[in-house]
Amino acid sequence: TQADAGPQYVVEAMDTEMGKDIHTAEVPISDYRLIVTRDPANVQAMLATQSVDWDVGEHRTDSWKPLFGVGVFTSRGEAWKHSRALVRPQFARDQINDLDLIERHVQQLFSAIDRSHQVSKEGWTPEFDLQPLFYNMALDITTELIYGYSAGSQDPNGRAELPVIPGYDTPDRQNIGMHMDAGKACVETRGALWKYRWLLPTKALNAHCAAVHKYSEWFVRLRLQRGDNYLSKIESESGDVSKKRYVLLDELAKVTQDPVELRSQTLNILTAGRDTTAALMGWIFYFLSRHKDVFDKLREQTLNSFGPYVASDASNIEFKELRDAIPYMTPVINETLRMAPVIPLNERVALRDTVLPRGGGYHGDEPIFVPKGRQVLIPTYAMTRRQDLWGRDVDVFRPERWEEDGGRKFGFEFIPFGGGARQCLGQQFARTKAAYVIVRFLQKYDKIECTQVPPDAPLRFHHTIENRSGSGVQGHKLLIAIPMNIPPSFLESVKTEFPNLEVVHHDIGSWGQTGVPYPDEEWKDVTILMTFGAFPKTPELAPKLQFVQLISAGANHILEQPIFKDTKVDFCTANGVHGPQISEWVILTYLSFLHSFPYYLDNQRQAKWDRGKHNVIEDSPGKTVGILGYGAIGRQTARVATAMGMTVHAYTLHPRPTPESRHDDSWAPAGLGDPEGTFPTKWFSGPSQEDLHTFLKSGLDLLVVATPLTDNTKSLIGAAEFEALASVGKGRTIVSNIARGPVVNTGELIQALDKGLIRGAALDVTDPEPLPDGHPLWSTKNVIITPHVSGASTRYNERALAILKVNLGRYSEGGRLVNKIKKKRGY
Numbered sequence: 001t002q003a004d005a006g007p008q009y010v011v012e013a014m015d016t017e018m019g020k021d022i023h024t025a026e027v028p029i030s031d032y033r034l035i036v037t038r039d040p041a042n043v044q045a046m047l048a049t050q051s052v053d054w055d056v057g058e059h060r061t062d063s064w065k066p067l068f069g070v071g072v073f074t075s076r077g078e079a080w081k082h083s084r085a086l087v088r089p090q091f092a093r094d095q096i097n098d099l100d101l102i103e104r105h106v107q108q109l110f111s112a113i114d115r116s117h118q119v120s121k122e123g124w125t126p127e128f129d130l131q132p133l134f135y136n137m138a139l140d141i142t143t144e145l146i147y148g149y150s151a152g153s154q155d156p157n158g159r160a161e162l163p164v165i166p167g168y169d170t171p172d173r174q175n176i177g178m179h180m181d182a183g184k185a186c187v188e189t190r191g192a193l194w195k196y197r198w199l200l201p202t203k204a205l206n207a208h209c210a211a212v213h214k215y216s217e218w219f220v221r222l223r224l225q226r227g228d229n230y231l232s233k234i235e236s237e238s239g240d241v242s243k244k245r246y247v248l249l250d251e252l253a254k255v256t257q258d259p260v261e262l263r264s265q266t267l268n269i270l271t272a273g274r275d276t277t278a279a280l281m282g283w284i285f286y287f288l289s290r291h292k293d294v295f296d297k298l299r300e301q302t303l304n305s306f307g308p309y310v311a312s313d314a315s316n317i318e319f320k321e322l323r324d325a326i327p328y329m330t331p332v333i334n335e336t337l338r339m340a341p342v343i344p345l346n347e348r349v350a351l352r353d354t355v356l357p358r359g360g361g362y363h364g365d366e367p368i369f370v371p372k373g374r375q376v377l378i379p380t381y382a383m384t385r386r387q388d389l390w391g392r393d394v395d396v397f398r399p400e401r402w403e404e405d406g407g408r409k410f411g412f413e414f415i416p417f418g419g420g421a422r423q424c425l426g427q428q429f430a431r432t433k434a435a436y437v438i439v440r441f442l443q444k445y446d447k448i449e450c451t452q453v454p455p456d457a458p459l460r461f462h463h464t465i466e467n468r469s470g471s472g473v474q475g476h477k478l479l480i481a482i483p484m485n486i487p488p489s490f491l492e493s494v495k496t497e498f499p500n501l502e503v504v505h506h507d508i509g510s511w512g513q514t515g516v517p518y519p520d521e522e523w524k525d526v527t528i529l530m531t532f533g534a535f536p537k538t539p540e541l542a543p544k545l546q547f548v549q550l551i552s553a554g555a556n557h558i559l560e561q562p563i564f565k566d567t568k569v570d571f572c573t574a575n576g577v578h579g580p581q582i583s584e585w586v587i588l589t590y591l592s593f594l595h596s597f598p599y600y601l602d603n604q605r606q607a608k609w610d611r612g613k614h615n616v617i618e619d620s621p622g623k624t625v626g627i628l629g630y631g632a633i634g635r636q637t638a639r640v641a642t643a644m645g646m647t648v649h650a651y652t653l654h655p656r657p658t659p660e661s662r663h664d665d666s667w668a669p670a671g672l673g674d675p676e677g678t679f680p681t682k683w684f685s686g687p688s689q690e691d692l693h694t695f696l697k698s699g700l701d702l703l704v705v706a707t708p709l710t711d712n713t714k715s716l717i718g719a720a721e722f723e724a725l726a727s728v729g730k731g732r733t734i735v736s737n738i739a740r741g742p743v744v745n746t747g748e749l750i751q752a753l754d755k756g757l758i759r760g761a762a763l764d765v766t767d768p769e770p771l772p773d774g775h776p777l778w779s780t781k782n783v784i785i786t787p788h789v790s791g792a793s794t795r796y797n798e799r800a801l802a803i804l805k806v807n808l809g810r811y812s813e814g815g816r817l818v819n820k821i822k823k824k825r826g827y
């Protein structure tokens with residue numbers, strides 16, 4: 001679906017188009033018919049009791065085969081039986097739940113967090129996305145379990161050295177995750193377009209398949225060359241040689257020596273085991289961060305059983321205890337899987353003419369005929385959203401439901417791990433791994449806070465095995481072409497959070513530079529660009545470009561660029577970078593007037609001790625600031641002014657009558673600005689001069705001009721407006737312009753100051769600009785002028801990069817980009 005929420009769409013479509021009590025339907029899709037059933041009785045028949053009549057469809061098997069070969073996950077019929085018999089015994093062994101292995105990788109996860117996210121004095125790390133870290137960790141654990149050596153994605157510098165196989169290049173451990181993800185993305189598109197898959201280009205898919213195969217083949221070759229138990233005896237990355245380790249490839253090679261079979265079976269397990277558990281852990285922490293009561297209860301039980309965190313010692317955590325010692329653990333994991341089944345859609349195909357037990361007849365409770373070849377969609381997600389099965393609070397995350405009535409028993413209405421003949425082989429391993437990671441996390445961290453806004457935004461699922469958060473920039477290339485140094489800590493944190501995003505930085509000479517010293521052919525892979533105004537020579541050179549993050553708060557300078565005008569590329573501004581420094585400038589100059597600072601500074605220059613003006617000094621509590629244009633700068637100014645005891649009046653072009661309409665979802669540094677729009681006590685709006693004057697006559701001590709310069713705002717503040725201010729303010733208003741010079745009519749401003757209609761003017765911008773020598777404004781009384789510098793701050797770059805990071809996160813989640821420019825409007 002457009003919203004990329006296929007599983008939810010199935011529920012909504014069934015509920016609205018058929019009714020909440022209809023659970024099985026046949027739907028025509030283009031030129032074929034599909035059965036959808038969320039009836040556990042039918043699901044049980046297909047997966048278990050009548051499984052001989054059913055198998056997975058060729059969409060699944062044939063679309064996956066190029067990438068992972070024929071294995072337990074990608075085969076049907078006899079080939080599947082053979083595969084299952086080969087790998088199943090491995091999962092019955094306790095050694096597969098190797099807690100030492102998991103512990104080492106959990107420690108690397110903690111180190112990755114510590115490296116990139118400095119803890120504040122209050123003990124909090126900055127906000128970051130855990131999901132990609134879980135993907136890395138799961139990749140490392142699964143590759144080590146399967147091949148003996150981990151991909152080392154969490155700690156590339158700490159990778160164990162590989163032996164040399166003469167004539168074979170060592171495998172590309174750096175990029176295996178990226179190739180798997182990008183290959184999977186191609187496979188999914190092929191699967192979705194199944195009949196028309198021949199329309200799709202195959203070059204990228206072939207390249208990813210070749211890279212994934214080559215990776216696996218290298219280990220298979222090593223094992224076959226060096227013989228039995230070679231892999232399990234190699235020194236583990238911890239340097240521990242004392243214990244014989246479990247390595248899946250070692251064990252499988254005792255049964256078959258066919259290199260293609262070994263490659264395919266191990267890759268099948270690698271894909272089945274990696275993304276699923278990573279996504280599950282992501283969802284668990286998704287819910288824990290939103291449910292403090294659950295977090296606290298689980299943490300209390302964890303500490304009671306295993307004590308507080310000791311980095312070097314996890315030896316008291318036993319496999320069995322993980323299951324039994326923390327009663328709340330299974331309810332939390334189950335409830336997560338109910339709310340967010342990692343595989344929300346499954347399917348089967350009828351191998352022969354057959355029946356499903358329910359869905360037919362007038363009341364829908366009689367069997368239905370299913371002809372051979374008909375595909376049946378099993379919306380796992382829809383079954384765990386049925387109120388009649390789970391209760392009215394079905395949409396609420398409540399682990400306690402699993403503890404009620406002596407513990408909830410479940411059947412085929414809860415099948416996150418499938419069921420029957422093809423039930424997941426890794427369920428135990430996945431649950432152990434998830435429980436172990438939770439225990440170590442809760443031992444180490446006493447709180448976790450969700451920073452998503454709003455925290456209860458709808459869940460988004462995709463039809464494939466993944467949690468949408470944080471993984472969506474895999475295979476992307478970010479080019480940063482800006483005139484600034486990028487702190488290594490920033491690059492490091494981007495690497496950690498978006499491990500498969502390629503980042504290239506060009507420190508171009510100046511803001512004005514339009515070209516990037518970047519060969520034309522290199523542009524072709526760039527998908528994300530950060531710049532002020534440096535673009536490829538033609539849009540065609542960057543065909544994959546998806547979004548551009550500008551480092552400026554405005555976009556006037558790019559409106560005529562073909563890449564802006566003529567393409568669908570999204571553009572985002574750095575709106576919000578200026579809030580803190582410009583609001584400080586506004587208050588600084590305002591207080592300078594109140595505290596007679598220009599007078600005292602002049603005296604100081606002349607070494608003159610003269611208290612002359614002290615009896616006219618004022619302070620600001622109780623005074624009123626009017627903010628013309630309530631955007632990022634205005635909102636931060638309102639925050640500071642409110643803290644000083646001032647009253648805030650806001651003016652916006654369009655009315656903001658409801659609390660929602662006062663919200664602002666553009667970027668602001670954490671804890672700053674006024675995202676909710678709650679500081680103004682009065683809100684004015686309207687396009688006419690009369691509307692504007694109503695605002696100006698509201699008794700303003702300070703008027704902050706913070707509106708963009710457009711044809712409509714040119715000379716917006718002129719003689720009539722100064723009169724309006726004076727009619728109520730009696731000459732007490734100070735006008736502060738931090739917008740653009742032409743918004744205020746310069747000649748009429750000078751007259752207003754001369755006539756005493758306003759008390760003073762603080763101008764960071766003038767018209768003309770730069771203000772020429774001898775211009776009368778220089779010598780007008782009660783004016784403070786600075787040369788367009790209020791937006792400068794040593795922290796500008798840091799904030800611009802923070803916006804980029806927010807947008808990388810949002811883009812990767814498929815979410816709405818922050819500060820996105822509406823192209824028609826131009827800002």
Ligand code: HEM
Pocket residue numbers: 056072073084268269272273274276277280342343346415416417418419421422423424425426427429430
């Ligand atoms: C939260 C974690 C996991 C979930 C939710 C999950 C879910 C599933 C589901 C729903 C199926 C059945 C597919 C079908 O009916 O066609 C399945 C199959 C399978 N899973 Fe998992 N899985 C998880 C973790 C793992 C892990 C960690 C491994 C291995 C290390 C694994 C190995 C397999 C294999 C080999 C199959 C194929 C079984 C067959 O077709 O015979 N899974 N999994």
